[in-house]
Amino acid sequence: NAGVTQTPKFRILKIGQSMTLQCTQDMxxxxxxxxxxxxxxxxxxIYYSVGAGITDKGEVPNGYNVSRSTTEDFPLRLELAAPSQTSVYFCASRxxxxxxxxxxxxxxxxxxx
Amino acid sequence: GQQVMQIPQYQHVQEGEDFTTYCNSSTTLSNIQWYKQRPGGHPVFLIQLVKSGEVKKQKRLTFQFGEAKKNSSLHITATQTTDVGTYFCAGRRSGGSNYKLTFGKGTLLTVNP
Known part of the structure; x- marks a missing residue:
């Protein structure tokens, strides 16, 4: 099992750009x-999901969106990136x-x- | 909302010295988990405590859950350089959502060989 995988490892965005952080788990x-x-x-x-098709906000959801179309994948979307979103992002599963x-x-x- | 506080924020020790980090919650917890994050790495689960007054040991690490289930501690005996990292506690509020953990800010441990 690969466990939880995330891509990309690093990314630099300009203010206002958008991107999707990918997360996949095989457990x-x-x-x-x-x-x-x-x-x-x-x-x-930021966000969490209890199953495919079900997502909910966490403590700091503003500026982000998620979707969960399959059990394995949980992508995080950043729209209109801002300097305040500079951070390390971790995906986790349970x-x-x-x-x-x-x-x-x-x-x-x-x-x- | 629920707050989980950890002290100290930083701790530097000589190899062989003991180390303790403390975790306090503003609300009663149903359980508490401890994670370790090596520099540049991701959090890795260490242990979970569920019962009031519970004590668990993992080799040189001793974990305690307070009688009131609002505080916890992690004690490392005779630290080694491999213990370097940030130790986080994370609690699930009693009677609250079953899905979410609230993390403390962590204690960064550095060990001088």
Whole structure:
């Protein structure tokens, strides 16, 4: 199993550009998450999904959109990128039962200039 | 909303010294998880605590969950250079959403060989 994979690893955007961060998991997990990590600030939840076709907002959803058309994929869309979105983005997944660990992908480091 | 606070933010120790990080929640937790993130890496699950007063050990690491289920600690005995990284606690609010964890900001541990 590859676990949780994310692409790209690095990206530089100009202000106002758009992009999609890809996330795929091969563990058949129902729950998937997008976090952003700023230096010294821990992990902030952007969006999450409890299954295909179901998504919900986390703590910091503004400026982002998600979709979940399959169990495996959970892309994160940035529209009109802003410097405040410079961060490291982690995708994670979790099996459907209670009290399970989250498996994180390797992350995407995004810089908006 | 729920807040999870961790102290200290940074800790530098000499190899062989002990290390402790503390996690405090503003609300009662149903469970707490601990993750480790190596520099440049992604968070990796260490352990989960569920019961009031629970203590779990993993080799040199000891995890505790407070009696009131609002605080937790991670203690490392005789640190090694391989312990370097940021340690995060993450809690699920009792009676709250089953899907979301709230992460603390983490404690960055550096070890001088």
């Amino acid at each position: 058949n997990h129902n729950y998937m998450y997008w976090y952003r990590q700023d230096p010294g600030m821990g992990l902030k939840l 099996a459907g039962t209670d009290y399970n660990e989250q498996f994180f992908g390797p992350g995407t480091r995004l810089t908006v200039l």
